[in-house]
Amino acid sequence: MTFINTRVLSIEPLSPHVLKVTLDAKQAVAFKAGQYLQVVMSEQDKRPFSIANIPQHNHLLELHIGATPKNPYAFEVIQRARDTHTLTVEVGLGNAFLRESDMPxxxxxxxxxxxxxxxxxxxxxxxxxxxxxxxxxxxxxxxxxxxxxxxxxxxxxxxxxxxxxxxxxxxxxxxxxxxxxxxxxxxxxxxxxxxxxxxxxxxxxxxxxxxxxxxxxxxxxxxxxxxxxxxx
Structure with a gap:
């Protein structure tokens, strides 16, 4: 697990209720396909989101966030990203990553x-x-x-x-x-x-x-x- 201060490159609508947030980690980040990160709102408040891009693009982190005012858990993350243009994240979490296998x-x-x-x-x-x-x-x-x-x-x-x-x-x-x-x-x-x-x-x-x-x-x-x- 790694804590990284990222720069918010863009916030783009994917649908009326889903936003794509692209973060620049400014360095190579180690994670596996299917792992997630946590946005650090405070020491006691960390909010998980799946990483949508592949590890080969490991200096960028793509998130798909369903955020409306009725969902403050996610909406507050979007507000911080817009206000500060930065997010601190904890990367490389979760055990549901892609396995090497011949099975379908x-x-x-x-x-x-x-x-x-x-x-x-x-x-x-x-x-x-x-x-x-x-x-x-x-x-x-x-x-x-x-x-x-x-x-x-x-x-x-x-x-x-x-x-x-x-x-x-x-x-x-x-x-x-x-x-x-x-x-x-x-x-x-x-x-x-x-x-x-x-x-x-x-x-x-x-x-x-x-x-x-x-x-x-x-x-x-x-x-x-x-x-x-x-x-x-």
Missing amino acids: AIIIAGGTGYSYAKSILLDCLQRQPNRQVDLYWGAKKQADLYELNRLTQLATVHRNFNFNPVVESPETRWKGKTGLVHQAVLSDFPSLENKQVYVAGRFEMAALIKTEFLPLGLSQDCLFGDAFAFLK
């Missing part, structure tokens, strides 16, 4: 949990190009899938990558999967033997995945997500 990887993201999934996905495509990867990204509405077009295009370039967007409340013209994201995975994978599953999203989603995926042959040692450290 299934990545499941809910909402801004996509920032975790993005780092895992891009690192896997770059360093393990022959590995099968399926990304399931679930959101309330299509507009919340703020990198939908980029991922759709990426799937046309990488033959081992399948992108599966899932919308809970679809509009009339939506042609993708609907419902809960973990149920979309179950409909495509009746067996999860010899698979690795990476998860980021609400605790409720993670709990359902653990309950419903393990009986289908998924090994406990092949289920990764920071939420599982808090779920028994």
Whole structure:
């Protein structure tokens, strides 16, 4: 774990409620794809956010923050970034990072949990190009899938990558999967033997995945997500 004073390079909207914050660490930062950082608001107040970029771009740190005034936990971080143009962060946290393996990887993201999934996905495509990867990204509405077009295009370039967007409340013209994201995975994978599953999203989603995926042959040692450290 490393404490770093970073400069805020940019704050850009990804959707009406999600902002991309790019930080310049001014030095190489050691972390693994799928790890997170904590923004240090005070000695007793540290707020975690997944690192969305890959470790190879290790002097920059990309965060996707869902921030509205109704969510002060995240909104106060954005306010500090705007006011001071700096953030102190603690980097290299979490054990749900991408593993080297020949097993197919299934990545499941809910909402801004996509920032975790993005780092895992891009690192896997770059360093393990022959590995099968399926990304399931679930959101309330299509507009919340703020990198939908980029991922759709990426799937046309990488033959081992399948992108599966899932919308809970679809509009009339939506042609993708609907419902809960973990149920979309179950409909495509009746067996999860010899698979690795990476998860980021609400605790409720993670709990359902653990309950419903393990009986289908998924090994406990092949289920990764920071939420599982808090779920028994």
